[in-house]
Amino acid sequence: MFSNSLRQGLRTASRQSARAFSTIPARAAARPSLGAGVAMGAAVAGYAMYEVSKSPLLLESKTIAGEKGTASERSFVMIKPDGVSRQLVGKIVSRFEERGYKLVAIKSLTPSPALAKEHYSDLSARPFYNGLVKYITSGTPVVAMVWEGKDVIKQGRRIVGATNPQEADPGSVRGQYAVSVGRNLIHASDAFESATKEIGLWFDEAELSDYEPIAWPWVMADN
Known part of the structure; x- marks a missing residue:
């Protein structure tokens, strides 16, 4: 259940990130908006949590x-x-x-x-x-x-x-x-x-x- 909801969150964050980047004028493309950065950061963090959750060696020190x-x-x-x-x-x-x-x-x-x-x-x-x-x-x-x-x-x-x-x-x-x-x-x-x-x-x-x-x-x- 956790992994399914996490995947859905990643997909949502990715879509938000894509929309944010698509509305930037070509001359400003090198400077993404704050919203795009937040969405991308959330996607990366969520994916990292998902990968750690699959590995008990990384999740637990014992x-x-x-x-x-x-x-x-x-x-x-x-x-x-x-x-x-x-x-x-x-x-x-x-x-x-x-x-x-x-x-x-x-x-x-x-x-x-x-x-x-x-x-x-x-x-x-x-x-x-x-x-x-x-x-x-x-x-x-x-x-x-x-x-x-x-x-x-x-x-x-x-x-x-x-x-x-x-x-x-x-x-x-x-x-x-x-x-x-x-x-x-x-x-x-x-x-x-x-x-x-x-x-x-x-x-x-x-x-x-x-x-x-x-x-x-x-x-x-x-x-």
């Missing part, structure tokens, strides 16, 4: 990835087959736990080709895309996780390290354990939008736990 910039912010982290095969799962989990972040979901699975392709869809034009999908679905499982806490997306990427292990900071997961960019052990969401997409892709909302670790206030409080 998604399945929590609320950006708060202690409820969440990130998707995946230990890849090489990390699992090298038995580094416990060490990687410890990095996030020791920093103070909360594990709200974890599971081990071998991704289907469809899941892997969707997860890496932003890389589909890259020459290594098919090889990456084949590797992730090769049979050795991955460990998919959701971590929660203040600034966990940005800080999680720091814990993980640069995509190319040769450029990763010493002490990061990749800086300590990886050598080749093709076997860089782990994936972590790089933005709130990608965290929202990836968490929703790998987990149902019912799989995400809602609890408070005993030390949570000592880690996340701002005083």
Whole structure:
């Protein structure tokens, strides 16, 4: 109902704008009337409201990835087959736990080709895309996780390290354990939008736990 009335308002504003502009003499066409400007402004504003209403990510700051910039912010982290095969799962989990972040979901699975392709869809034009999908679905499982806490997306990427292990900071997961960019052990969401997409892709909302670790206030409080 809202969208129908909004469309009608846009059409009315557009007609008013067109009439206003059509009555301007040719020599004054470069200076539209105030009424035309108001009508055009109303049309633009109305259309912007309509577009925002169609996108819950723009309309609401809280998604399945929590609320950006708060202690409820969440990130998707995946230990890849090489990390699992090298038995580094416990060490990687410890990095996030020791920093103070909360594990709200974890599971081990071998991704289907469809899941892997969707997860890496932003890389589909890259020459290594098919090889990456084949590797992730090769049979050795991955460990998919959701971590929660203040600034966990940005800080999680720091814990993980640069995509190319040769450029990763010493002490990061990749800086300590990886050598080749093709076997860089782990994936972590790089933005709130990608965290929202990836968490929703790998987990149902019912799989995400809602609890408070005993030390949570000592880690996340701002005083």
